[in-house]
Amino acid sequence: MQSAHRRNSRQLTRFFIPLAIQAASQALSYPLIAMVASRGPGGPLNLAGLAQATGIMIFLGMFCVSYVTTGMIYAVSREGYRKFRNVVLITGLVVIAVQAALCVPRLSQLLFANLMGLPPTIASPAKIALLASIPVQFLFFLRTPYLVIMYIGRATAKASLATLARIAVTAALSPLFCMMDLVGPIWALACLTLPVALECVTARVFADPFLKKLNPSTATPPGASEIFFFNLPLSIGGYLLSASAVILGAFIARAPEPERVLPICYLALGLANPVAFAATRIQTMVLAFPPASLKDRLTFRFALSAGAILGLLPLIFIMPGLIELY
Numbered sequence: 144m145q146s147a148h149r150r151n152s153r154q155l156t157r158f159f160i161p162l163a164i165q166a167a168s169q170a171l172s173y174p175l176i177a178m179v180a181s182r183g184p185g186g187p188l189n190l191a192g193l194a195q196a197t198g199i200m201i202f203l204g205m206f207c208v209s210y211v212t213t214g215m216i217y218a219v220s221r222e223g224y225r226k227f228r229n230v231v232l233i234t235g236l237v238v239i240a241v242q243a244a245l246c247v248p249r250l251s252q253l254l255f256a257n258l259m260g261l262p263p264t265i266a267s268p269a270k271i272a273l274l275a276s277i278p279v280q281f282l283f284f285l286r287t288p289y290l291v292i293m294y295i296g297r298a299t300a301k302a303s304l305a306t307l308a309r310i311a312v313t314a315a316l317s318p319l320f321c322m323m324d325l326v327g328p329i330w331a332l333a334c335l336t337l338p339v340a341l342e343c344v345t346a347r348v349f350a351d352p353f354l355k356k357l358n359p360s361t362a363t364p365p366g367a368s369e370i371f372f373f374n375l376p377l378s379i380g381g382y383l384l385s386a387s388a389v390i391l392g393a394f395i396a397r398a399p400e401p402e403r404v405l406p407i408c409y410l411a412l413g414l415a416n417p418v419a420f421a422a423t424r425i426q427t428m429v430l431a432f433p434p435a436s437l438k439d440r441l442t443f444r445f446a447l448s449a450g451a452i453l454g455l456l457p458l459i460f461i462m463p464g465l466i467e468l469y
Contacts, residue, residue, distance in 0.1 A: 163421035165303035174413040176331040183327030187406040192268030194409035202385040209377035214291030221357040222364035228288040235284025246274040260396040268328045275332035289346035296353040309342035418453040
């Protein structure tokens with residue numbers, strides 16, 4: 144019995160670590176493109192504007208994150224996967240339509256200047272970045288079904304390869320864009336979008352064997368409304384989480400020296416967000432390895448341990464040398 148416990152713990156670890164790396168590395172994209180944005184004419188103010196715009200983008204796209212959990216329940220058959228994919232893509236189209244509407248001058252003025260209280264030096268690059276992030280927003284929705292089908296097949300290592308390749312390409316493009324003087328918020332979003340498009344293609348190729356193995360549904364496949372409304376409560380928690388960063392920015396924008404404090408705040412979030420994203424994958428792990436009984440505490444103990452480790456990781460960067468390097 145004890146050896147089985149150890150074996151199950153290893154299974155959880157092997158499944159979770161690639162997921163955590165993948166989720167954390169997604170958040171690392173934004174510090175990488177920050178160098179492109181901050182070298183534009185507005186300097187660090189571009190970084191603050193980009194951070195506000197990507198915060199809005201992430202807030203609008205929280206449906207995409209929660210669809211991972213929903214897909215692991217509904218996309219287990221051929222018909223279920225097709226229905227799930229269609230719901231995700233339709234949701235993505237609605238989200239980018241809302242995002243495009245927020246880029247209309249009057250609405251963007253209401254959002255960034257009136258509601259969030261950003262000074263013009265930050266609101267201007269934020270408006271530009273929100274518009275330029277529409278393609279990458281839809282690419283995230285397009286990618287989700289492919290990742291889900293690999294998670295169902297417990298191929299988290301293969302799924303993470305596509306994301307790690309995207310990070311590697313982003314890391315290569317960021318200094319290249321700076322060397323070519325392609326800087327500012329628009330080029331920063333281009334530096335993010337191109338690798339995500341490559342990730343989508345790679346994820347599609349990796350997911351193909353798992354898609355071919357899907358069995359026909361033995362029961363009536365779920366309806367689109369059932370999938371959407373199941374996902375809706377899952378999204379609410381994510382929306383509250385992502386809204387906190389936007390609300391924090393609105394408070395700082397109304398405090399003294401917002402042009403100085405906002406970039407500092409987002410530099411700190413650049414360390415906290417990767418581990419926070421990694422921690423969200425504990426939910427995926429629980430679905431893949433549900434407890435065998437009410438007395439089975441293995442998954443619960445693993446979640447506590449993983450959360451504690453992830454929570455301590457950002458503190459590494461307060462050590463002398465590392466914080467200056469960052």
